[in-house]
Structures are given as structure tokens and as C-alpha cells.
Amino acid sequence: MSTSARMLRLLSLLQTHRYWPGDELAERLEVSGRTLRRDIDRLRELGYVVDAVRGVAGGYQLRAGGSLPPLLLEDEEAVAIAVGLQQAANGSVAGIEETSVQALTKVIGLMPPRLRRQMDALRSQTDNLVWGGGPQNQSVDSSILTTLAQACRDDEPLHFTYTARGAEPSERWVEPHRLVSLGRRWYLVAYDRDRQDWRSFRVDRVAGPRATGQRYRPREIPGGDALAFVQAGIRRMPQRYDVRVRIAAHPETVARAVGRWGEVTPDDGGCLLEMGVDDLQWPVMVLAQVGADFTVESPDELTVEVARVSGLFARAGG
Amino acid sequence: MSTSARMLRLLSLLQTHRYWPGDELAERLEVSGRTLRRDIDRLRELGYVVDAVRGVAGGYQLRAGGSLPPLLLEDEEAVAIAVGLQQAANGSVAGIEETSVQALTKVIGLMPPRLRRQMDALRSQTDNLVWGGGPQNQSVDSSILTTLAQACRDDEPLHFTYTARGAEPSERWVEPHRLVSLGRRWYLVAYDRDRQDWRSFRVDRVAGPRATGQRYRPREIPGGDALAFVQAGIRRMPQRYDVRVRIAAHPETVARAVGRWGEVTPDDGGCLLEMGVDDLQWPVMVLAQVGADFTVESPDELTVEVARVSGLFARAGG
DNA sequence: AGCCTTTAGGACAGTTAGTGGCCTCAATCG
């Protein structure tokens, strides 16, 4: 085995089990103990921190250092990572969507086909988990997302079918620039070759993207900021409700139910809950769970919704 | 730069951008073109698939091969992966909890402290996301989880404080064996040194775990199956309701709202929804969302719950 | 303290592997 291959193998061993006696490592790598010590030294020269314990039951241990060593993953671990990243990309944690897609692109691009199949099988289980697939939770197909991300990364022209709001599907040929996650939606900022101008596309309306394999000289985006471009392009955000409800319950109870999705301010004998939502299911759920008397201050649509559920449940009870 | 270091760097370059012209790679690695070609060959000998395109605008490209190459991640990517895995470990996708923790342990153990801090900051945003932190969604503190997982992996004895159901907190000293995810809970199977017997511990009742750094000869678990051991140890599962509701709506509408958490069977003029749950909030939410008339067949507790919400909402409306 | 185990690392000599320069081919694209 060549030296580089052996170093990778050594790193892999050190990553799967904390302590390794020197002679066992040497045996596994089929080298003498002296060479093993030299290999360990080489790792240290590369910047990885390898602790050594002397004496009976001593051994080597890879520790956290200044930078992350190359991750050597088992197949199942890679699948778990990919599945986890897909959720993160779909907005389950605010602020890391873009990075998640970036990492996901990397992982998926390197996964052997069999792992990709395994991942797809698992992925089909994940949808509709968060508040039952309400309208604002249309998670984007992550295979489309990663295709677009890869094209952005590699500056590859793309073909796809785009169905704009209330329009016929049309075929597009674009030079992709960047993916942007805004609210719960993904947008692709790209230069449209046919229309000869910059556009932003909602990813959930993109179908059948395929990279052409060609390359081109990346253009400058006007203004230099993809995020700003997308924001400017969105004329009306999806309808948003500003919810205000007074609840006769302890502020902490309410805060626990609503998490970070709303603001709770103490009030005499109860509290005021404020949140901005796209879908009224969510506040209804919170109110049902808190289980205390409340008064809806706004919006009127929520009052209607509360009345609807009340009537519905009353009929069911009778 | 040594050969091994250069190979890692080459792998890293090939992972971040799809196409690389040969001369640019050679320049970055500070070697001649000839040596670069040899390096590429070395990668291929290690089993990685490197495509090459000749001619104008040619270059090299790392493709999916038979096995996953070492992942060379940017700092932010590692953080995204860790955050995603934490969610996966907490049961957001059935069946990959154990593997996720395994991968998480690996990643966290290698992350420099600064990244760990970054990750902690993000993690604090993730809780209470899925149906509002209901009682069955007490997600386990992932730092405890990974400490235990690491101890299992490395056969390190553990100290921790355990608060059994309805008992005083007690100090435990155990030889950890395996982590098991069952339903929505984590259990640690371990040999209790003081009591000299095998026990299973609910991870959400474990506090302040610390590894001693010693090691021991792993024991055989009686029966050889940690999962079976845990199942045998659970006298009564958390109270579980078998929900049966007839709904006057199209089966598909109901199926979309309930996802894979319940079974929907068509029925004349509507459908029958059956699901097993620990917490009645969940079916209430589904019913509110479907928005069609329904009749609760069982359990009686759900009827009570529906009546409660109905009354509550009616008062709010008036 | 004394002993055993295990890592640390210098010295040496033989061997291997890596390197750049030079050459000729072979694709690919315009």
C-alpha cells in the first residue's frame, strides 16, 4: 500500500474508535511499529492533533485540532448526513439553508449510486412532518435543489421548464448564478439567455433541470448582490397575517408552545401573543394546545378560522 | 509540501469545484504538470473516479465512484452537517437515529472548539419546531447523547446522575454498551458497576455524564441484543391511544394532512382515519386542518379533547 | 521504589518512490 493510502486508512481508523494501541495500528496497516510512529508524526505535521498515552493500555487518539480533518465516513453515515442536510436545507433551522445545500451538493455528488438510492428511499419518509404539510411547507425537491446548486457552483448552463404564476410552462436556458433561500422558499438567480436579462426563478416551479456540461464566463450580477436582487423581484410576498391574541395563561406556558415563532409579552392576568404567519393553521394549533381562554384581536381571518374549527368540533361532539 | 498533504489538497480542490484545468491545479499545488498527472493517477489507484476532458477548456472532475472519498469540508459546512444530524438523531426521520448519532459523534469529536460553539448557538434555535414541543417531543440534549455515544464507542466507563421515575437522583457508575432509539426516546444499555447488573437508562433522565478515561474489557450482554433488552425492560409504554375517526372528506385530503403517521381507508362518502398516538394534540391538529365534519369513534379522551377545544374556541369567538 | 508496558525518536543502510524535463500520441473544439 502506498504511503498516501496508508495515511488515509490511518485517519479512518483513528476516527472510528477513540483509542488504538500502537501495535494494533501497525498490524492493521502492515508496517513496523517504527513506521507507524513516523506516520503518526506525519499526521501531526499535517496539523492534526494526535494524543498519545504511554504505559499499559496506552495508545493513540485523534483529537479536535485547529481545523477539521478529512471525514472518512461509513456508507450509512453518509446517508444519514445527506438526509439530515435535506431537512436543514428545507428550512428547519433558520440561517443555514444555503450552507446546507452547499454541503449536500458536495456529499451527493460523491455518493455512489447505491447510496443515493438508499437516501431516496429514506427521504420519502421525511415529508409532511412539520405541521402536516400545510401550504407554506411545500418542501422543495432536493434533487432539483442540488442539481441547481451544482450548476451554480460549476458555472454550467442549465435547461429547465418553468411554470410562472398563472402562465403556461416555458422552456428556459440560463446561466445560473446563485441559490437564495428567503423565508421558506428557494430562488434561483440566473441570467436568462433567451431573454438576455437577469431573472429570479422560484425553485418549486422549476421542473426537469439538466446541465448542459458546457461552460461560460461568469457574468457580474447587477448590484453584485443576489439576495437583494431576489428581494427586489418579489412584488408581493405571500399573504402574511399579523396575529395578535390575548391569552389568559402564564406567559411561559404560551412561550413554550409557540417556540421562537412568535413574541409573548406579559399582560395583566395573562399575556399577549404576536406572530407573523402565512398560514392560520399554526396559531390555531398553538391556541388549542395552550388550552386557555383567549381573545383574537387580529386578524379577522383568524376569528373566522377559530369559529370554523369551533363549529366543526361542536358538530363532531354532538 | 509532502505527497500525502498534496493529495489531500487535491481532493479538496476537486470537491469544491467541478471542473479544474490541469495547469491551474498544477500551479496551485506547486508541482509540474507531469507530477499532477501522476497525482491524478494515484487518486484513481485509490479507487476514486476522476474524469478528464481533453481539448480546449478541458480539465479534471471528481465523480461518484464505488466508495465515498474522504470529505473535505469547510467550517460552515461541518456546522450545517452537525445541526442536521442533531435533528435526524432526534427522530425526524424514522430509522436513522442510531446512525445519525454515530456520525454526529464522529463529526463533533473532530470539530475545533470554535465550530462547536457556532453549532451550539444554532442548535438553540431548533427546539420546539415540531408540533410545538408537546410532551412526547422532548428532544434529548444532543451533547449528552454524543457523550454517551462516544463512551459506548470507546468502551469508557461513565459517571452520571440518574433520576428514575418517581425516585431521588442517584449517582451511577456504569460500563456503557449501546444506545438504542425506541419510539421517540433514547435508552442507554449499560452494565451498572455498583449494582453489578445490566440496566437500561432513559437518556432524558441522565444528567452530567462524564467519561473517566479508563478502559475495560467489554462484557457480553445477556441475550446479545441490546434492543431486545430495552424492550423487555419497559414495563408499560407511555400511554398510547388508538384513534379512530370517521371523516367526511376525500381520503387523499386526509392522507396528505396526516402523512405517514396514520392509516386512511376509504369509506362510503368519506374515510376512516386510524392512528396510534401518545398525545391527543396531534389528531386534533389534523382534524382542524382537514376542516371536514367528522365523528370520533375512539378513544373517549379524544371526544373530550375535541369538546374542550370547541368550547374554548366558542368562548373566544363570542 | 522497582518493574513492566508502551510510546519517542536517533542512527544507519538499503530500497523505493517521487520528480521534472522531454518526448510522442490522442482527443476535442472551432
Next chain:
DNA sequence: CGATTGAGGCCACTAACTGTCCTAAAGGCT
């Protein structure tokens, strides 16, 4: 067709690696 870019054989030179043998140093155990 010609320009460009990867493929790879050959060669001489050098640097790096390897195993053996050695002594030292650090823990843990009795």
C-alpha cells in the same frame, strides 16, 4: 486543418521511506 490540453513512456536524479537496532522517557501496578 491547427491549436489546445490531457496521456503516458523514458530517463537521470533526488528525496523520501522503510525496517532494524538502539536508548530514553512516561505511565500504571504491585
